[in-house]
Amino acid sequence: MSSAVDVPGVPEPLPQVLRTVATQQRLALVGGAVRDLLLHRVHNNPWRGVPDLDLVVEGRASDLVRRLERALPPGALVGAQEHGAFGTVELELAIDGQAVLLDVASARAETYPMPGENPIVQLGALADDLARRDFSINAMALDLASGSLLDPHGGQADLRRRQLRLLHGASLRDDPTRLVRGARYAARLGFQLEAASLQQTGETLASWPWGWRPGDPPGQAPPALGTRLRMELELLLEREPWRPALAALQRWGALALLDRQLQLDRRWRQRLWWAQRFGLPLMVALVAGAADPLALAERLQLPHRQHRLLAQWLELRRRLTEAGSLPADAALWCALLEAPGLSPEAVALALAAGGLRRRPLLRWLLHWRHVRAPLSARQLIAAGWRPGPALGAELRRLRSQRLAGERC
Template identity: 45%
Template sequence: MSLPYPVWIEWLVAIATPLQLQLSLVGGAVRDQLLGQALPLKDLDLVVEGPASWPALVLAEAIVAAAAASQLPLGYQLLQCTPYSNYGTARLQLQTNGGLLFCDLSSARSENYGFPGDHPSVESANLQIDLQRRDFSINALAMRLPNLELLDLFGGRKDLAAKQLQLLHSGSIRDDPTRLIRAVRYGARFDLQWAPASWEQASVMLNSWPWPPGAPALGARLRMELELLFAETNWRGALLLLEQWRGLELLQRGWQRLPRGSARFLSRFGRWGADLEPAFSAAELRLFALIDLAPSAAVDKQAIAERLQIPQRLWELLGQVAELRHWLQRERPSNSWRPSQWTAALEQPGNGGQPLAVLLVLLQPGEPARYYLLRWLLRWRLQRPAIGGKELLALGYQPGPELGKRLWQERAKEIDKNNKK
């Protein structure tokens, strides 16, 4: 086996050794090499052992000091170091000649969960115990540095060969239900299936699943795992497994099936929505649209979004989608309306006429008003009046309602003139 980012890792070993710190490469970098995959492009996970309570923080401090003294390896620049003292970990963000590199340093530790989805309590431990706290045997592989000794305590290589997902202990998925979503991601990425005993453990958890009270950490982790799912290259395959492996039930009790055409709907909304509002990634928007597909009332969908701690703007958007649907059903707008009438109605406060909300509704199969919503989104809302506010003020108009009314009249003329069906 070979080292990813060998210059960086060899430098880390060199500064760790005088501090009596032992480094081990763990997780994806080891697993992917055994699978014959390319070395990771931007993520490294290292476990740090040593005499200090949290040896990873000792190493992080040494790295920060070296960066301040311009002593990092040639071609490496430390952009950020974020320590997490409660867990004995630190995350490094580095600029390299090949792009960004994220390097996670974790002190070897044990974890205990007070209840499902809780923040774990942690204690300093050794590498063997640290590997045991992980999710699947295929992620509990380690390479000791610098001699590249492979450590496989839980049969990870065997499970890779058998193309199966094996949980490490009987309480694994009960302690952290989001491991089910992680299983979906790995299943789609590497074409893996559950080991029978591990699927039984997942089924037991799902059959007794209530959303645990007072578990904000669970919501944040579940959102993160779902966003990572939708960022996968094969996210459509992951979506299929999410349905087959009952992952939808983590969002809403009893949710078993997605509507027909959901993958196409999520794909379009993620891609086009990110063009409309670049502040959100396609993965975030696909997750938002998945919540909207839940077979529940609007208020329940907002409750799902709140539990997942999605951004406030997207939480509010669920309400705007509900307003738009309610307006379309209540008013049943006429196909004979002029473009300016559609524009005025959609842009009326309380009707939900926001670009992302309109996009989501018009992409739903069978939406009767799809043509008009699409025209508003692409043309009518972008139309400006031929004469602007400054010109009207020069003509004697005073700031206020009359000026606004005249501006709208001028804009309506342009909408109807330039955007005929």
């Protein structure tokens, strides 16, 4: 399989350079590039392109990078950035006028001290590195020195069956975010979760082996139920066909990782579709279906702007609910929706989330809020008005008169 080392779209002489440095330090191509190469060349799937190449080296990645820099054509290495205790290095190359991104990581082994916590990582062999992956189809590697395919977990067979198989019985106990990655692959590749992995999913979610439970302080959630879960969801919503991906998560029962009410939610498709039309963050629209959206936002550590938008929407919903009889004319609706603490985005989210009177909200968002008084402040001052509160009150009165003719 030596020809498989050459990835479509990767310029020469990079493949030969990689094979050369691989003779001095064991180096392998891993992850999605290997999976997609096999799907393309063996199973005739269209080539999807690879935004970057993931390389794993036995030993220190920084040592490999120094050898690689000496072997590359002059000026080919544009930038290098090292991350983490084990020196994962992001490389930006420019060869024959083409940009190439390489991620070079040291092979490592990992253990999980507690379910859902960040793993304890140490340097390891290539076999150790493949064993810590999520699914068998991502646990294959191409040894760049020999060109041989390494498939210790039966990934090729699962590619033929077009299925996602977890690597071991504690995969989800250790890291439940693997389910979100599985939903991404299911949506992108059309694969199904195989029977034993589906059973593991149900049993793990039913037993809830993580020390934190819904209702506990949000900030105490382990990373796999907090920040790492948010990052995986962001990738799903931003890069994948989100409808089939979220449908897969719900079918597997995995939206319960976010919230049990969200797992039962049947309106998320409409909510996210409207959010997309209004230009709202899809994550906010998803979280809005939770029993306690603000607690979930805090657990996921959503950006402040998204957290604030959820708070404004909940405040708007509270005000409309407590108002009892809703306003009967456009001017009163404007006064309510333009009160301090609200925003047009909050009104848009209220429309996306549903459950409130749609017509006046939509008319305000699209039209009423843009209506202005027939005279400007400058014109009123020219007519003898003095700047101050009285001038503002007169502008509001004139605007209300104009709004009085609007249908509610």
